[in-house]
Amino acid sequence: MSLLNMKSVKKSFDGVEILKDISLEVGEGEILSIIGPSGSGKSTLLRCATLLEDMDDGELSYNGNTVCKSVEGKSVYESSAALKKISECFGLVFQNFNLFPHMNVLQNICDAPIRVQKRDRTSVKEEAFELLKKMGLFDKAKAYPYQLSGGQSQRVAIARALALNPKILFFDEPTSALDPELTGEVLRVIKSLSDLNIAMVIVTHEMAFAREISDKVIFMSGGVIVEAGTPDVVFASDNEKTKNFIGALNK
């Protein structure tokens, strides 16, 4: 049974079809990169998977637990209580971090585990410091988001997502708001997560990174999956669209 299962997902905005029949699966601990030109629907796909958007048609399940089913060409969602339970298994890292500016780094990380998951304050804090150490931000626990660089902010956002112990973590262009130097530090952190046995779905424009880290790569264009497979297969593809896109980025 796969951890994440999306089947025939369709989504339109104001009559414009953004996702046209997308299906994908992610297994436990698996790392999937989604690449493709801007406007190809990558972010929308992630937003549908994380329940920030309702899809028009298609099916979604986590660990065999149904989020929505397709009934007569329309997605029908489970009750919000059921969805809340299911959504505990995933986390999302945003392109622009979305840290809470009025909370310091430690509060940003600890508040949800304490308030939402009702876990013990002391152990949550201990874990948070462990995470910060892993992120190389041990000395920033008391800093406020406005005092952090973009790369540091994104690493805090990753720690905040990890603190809830997700089984699968989504990244929506995690380095697109960062300069090359900061991009490197964030990518190194993401790479270091691969031994945690957390599945990751990463929307990215960092081709070398996607190629190195992924178990599977999906190339999307115009709302469809043009190509899917191991990095070696996709990056050596003969498909005209894929070749053009990857070639353009490597120039």
Add this chain to the structure above:
Amino acid sequence: MNILDIAAKLAPGMLVSIQIFLVTLILSLPLGLLVAFGRMSKIKTVSYLCKIYISIMRGTPLMLQLMVVYFGPYYIFGVSITGSYRIVATVIGFVINYAAYFAEIYRSGIQSMSGGQYEAAKILGYTKSQTFFVIILPQVIKRILPSVTNEVITLVKDTSLAFTISVAEMFTMAKALASSTTSMYPFVCAALFYYIFNAIVAFVMEFIEKKLDYYK
């Protein structure tokens, strides 16, 4: 009569003014938040009713509203009004008027928040009310503080409008004293009172602003 004697004579009125001010503030700030929720409600009827309410409160003079609240029960419903209703009517009039203004200030603050904050909260599993009270409201308060300060300062001066329904607040007494002593000094004293009152208000609000300065 020197200024201290006048101040002593006006002291009971000052207390009434301060009471009107404090009660109005304490009641209209939360009521304004409720009205703001109503105004932003997805239920069309609720949102429309709140819009009309705000429109009337902002579109007519507070002085007139005070008279409606005070005399309304008698002229509309035939209920006889007692003298003690005066101060109650004053407070009701002020609270419903100021709640309307505060509602619009809250709304501007809430709607200026980026969607990303809501999305991050949703992903982290916060409930709707947790999201509002833990994530959104603290940031909204910081943003709207300057506008709130404006309103609060206006409120200090507006307490003088209670004279329309003969509440013995400070300005009512100052006018009476001025005409009975044929002197301008009661007005000088009144001016000083409002100015000092507002200086304190400004000082307190600035203090709160500084307190919230720890983040950007």
